[in-house]
Amino acid sequence: MSTLSLGRSLAALVAVIALAALPYAIKEVYYVNIASQILLYAVFALGLNILVGYGGLVSLGHAGLFGIAAYVAAYLLVAGHGHLLAIAAALVASLVATAGFAALSLRSAGITFIMITLALGEIIWGLAYRWISLTNGDNGITVPARPAPFGIALSSARPFYVATLIVFLIAIAAAGIFVRSPFGAALRGTRDQPRRMNALGYHVWMIRFWALMFSGLLSAIAGILFVYYNQFISPQALALTASAESLLMVISGGAGTLFGPVVGAALVVIVKNVVSAYVERWNFMLGAIFVAIVVLMPEGLVPGVARLTRSIWRSRTRAKPNLPLTMGPRQ
Amino acid sequence: MSALVVDKLTKSFGGLRVTRTVNLNVEQGERRLIIGPNGAGKTTLFNLITGELAPDAGSVHLFGRDITRMPTRRRTHLGMARTYQIITLFGRDTIEHNVTLALLGLSPLRWNPLAALGRQSHLAVQARDALGRVGLEHIAGRPLAETSYGERRRVEIAMALAQKPKLVLLDEPFAGLSIDERQDVRKLLIAIPREVTIVMIEHDMDVALDLADRITLLHFGEVIVEGTRAEVVADVRTREVYLGE
Numbered sequence: 090m091s092t093l094s095l096g097r098s099l100a101a102l103v104a105v106i107a108l109a110a111l112p113y114a115i116k117e118v119y120y121v122n123i124a125s126q127i128l129l130y131a132v133f134a135l136g137l138n139i140l141v142g143y144g145g146l147v148s149l150g151h152a153g154l155f156g157i158a159a160y161v162a163a164y165l166l167v168a169g170h171g172h173l174l175a176i177a178a179a180l181v182a183s184l185v186a187t188a189g190f191a192a193l194s195l196r197s198a199g200i201t202f203i204m205i206t207l208a209l210g211e212i213i214w215g216l217a218y219r220w221i222s223l224t225n226g227d228n229g230i231t232v233p234a235r236p237a238p239f240g241i242a243l244s245s246a247r248p249f250y251v252a253t254l255i256v257f258l259i260a261i262a263a264a265g266i267f268v269r270s271p272f273g274a275a276l277r278g279t280r281d282q283p284r285r286m287n288a289l290g291y292h293v294w295m296i297r298f299w300a301l302m303f304s305g306l307l308s309a310i311a312g313i314l315f316v317y318y319n320q321f322i323s324p325q326a327l328a329l330t331a332s333a334e335s336l337l338m339v340i341s342g343g344a345g346t347l348f349g350p351v352v353g354a355a356l357v358v359i360v361k362n363v364v365s366a367y368v369e370r371w372n373f374m375l376g377a378i379f380v381a382i383v384v385l386m387p388e389g390l391v392p393g394v395a396r397l398t399r400s401i402w403r404s405r406t407r408a409k410p411n412l413p414l415t416m417g418p419r420q
Numbered sequence: 421m422s423a424l425v426v427d428k429l430t431k432s433f434g435g436l437r438v439t440r441t442v443n444l445n446v447e448q449g450e451r452r453l454i455i456g457p458n459g460a461g462k463t464t465l466f467n468l469i470t471g472e473l474a475p476d477a478g479s480v481h482l483f484g485r486d487i488t489r490m491p492t493r494r495r496t497h498l499g500m501a502r503t504y505q506i507i508t509l510f511g512r513d514t515i516e517h518n519v520t521l522a523l524l525g526l527s528p529l530r531w532n533p534l535a536a537l538g539r540q541s542h543l544a545v546q547a548r549d550a551l552g553r554v555g556l557e558h559i560a561g562r563p564l565a566e567t568s569y570g571e572r573r574r575v576e577i578a579m580a581l582a583q584k585p586k587l588v589l590l591d592e593p594f595a596g597l598s599i600d601e602r603q604d605v606r607k608l609l610i611a612i613p614r615e616v617t618i619v620m621i622e623h624d625m626d627v628a629l630d631l632a633d634r635i636t637l638l639h640f641g642e643v644i645v646e647g648t649r650a651e652v653v654a655d656v657r658t659r660e661v662y663l664g665e
Contacts, residue, residue: 266534269536270532270535270537271531274517278510281511284472285504285509285510287492288492289521289522290497290525290526291493299533
């Protein structure tokens, strides 16, 4: 193993230990809940990043896929079904919807793709808002209880955080494996040169379809975590602003990087929940932060900081004078 | 059996007919040069042969198989490869990764979302081998953004050859190259074994003419002269249309 990959593995191990220890190091439950929110939104942003960052397809309708999973789970739980069935049905329903999204939106890329996903997201939001007999409209659906896997109740903040962390770690590992795979390379190729990829023998549409399905799966998982976290779902969670926020998480953190969406999710959740407690005009502040990121680090925070660190390191090593090891007598 | 048969191929963009009942018969192992002034429809003909454009009428046969309605990617799997007039590569990646993508395009591995691409040593060996053929093995790990125009042309050719094609379509492989680079690419094309059929569009007559077994002259989307080098050069229509005499 090279020094670089050993260093990365060690850093990952330290990060996992720190994340696992976090709920026990923080005394206030409120902040543990914020950490849970960051992780569940990070899963959502990771899913969107597969499409936006690696596939070059900007979706403004992903909150719809997130919301379908959340609504199906909530509906079945309220109807008295078990958690396992509710989760499985939520995943299946969201994947079926994702396939529908793909069939309609993958006819083109670029601005048309954005507009179709926006329209599909709005249709799902409209259904959640207006199909009152099924969704309870604006009043939403309240979920009776969180699950207790292997007898461990997730009703309190700390066990729920640990469960969310486990899901998050699986999701980020899966995304990492995916993007380093031959399929991930093919997906990046379709982002950069779709025409060339076609001429090289790749089925560009099919590659994008499976990327969208994976992205939809991660969005659905995040939706299920969301409904368990809040024990409530309403059309607000599916609105255009939710899709736009998730897109901002990806772009601000660094699209096409593994850790960028996680940093972006942390940024958005912290500003929305923590900063808003102290600053009345927190929306303005969030906007100002995004403008600053776009101006100063257009590639996003993670690659931007990496670039900055590299250039500082280079300038320091260049500036270092070649001092002689021993000083001779003055002439 | 012919490597490529184009029969009465026709294509219009709106009211403009860019390809008019073009017929082409390229034998296996042949080096065919397609010449013609700007706007003659040469690249459109390539796009029709590769399937990037659908013809209005006519047919294309590859080694006896009708591929007229076949998608581009499937034609590639049947042994057709091409290069582009405007270099079309993956600028964010290394030279080796570009060639690896070409290799992966024909491998079932391209659908694998679990294996690590970096651990596919057989692909790396094949990519280095293909780059060795074009003299770029020593800079395989260099990002494409840090390469010269001539090196990129050679990467394009390496990508086409890496796919072990039976038919290669080269769209102006000498375009934009210096005199030395032209000679390098020329040597490279001469070294391609005769099992591979080559159809090439080229403007540079000095370099391209002696590479060709037969030459086809296109003008306003029509084949107006076809024959050996001597026949085409001697033809009065060639002089009128292309050589400016």
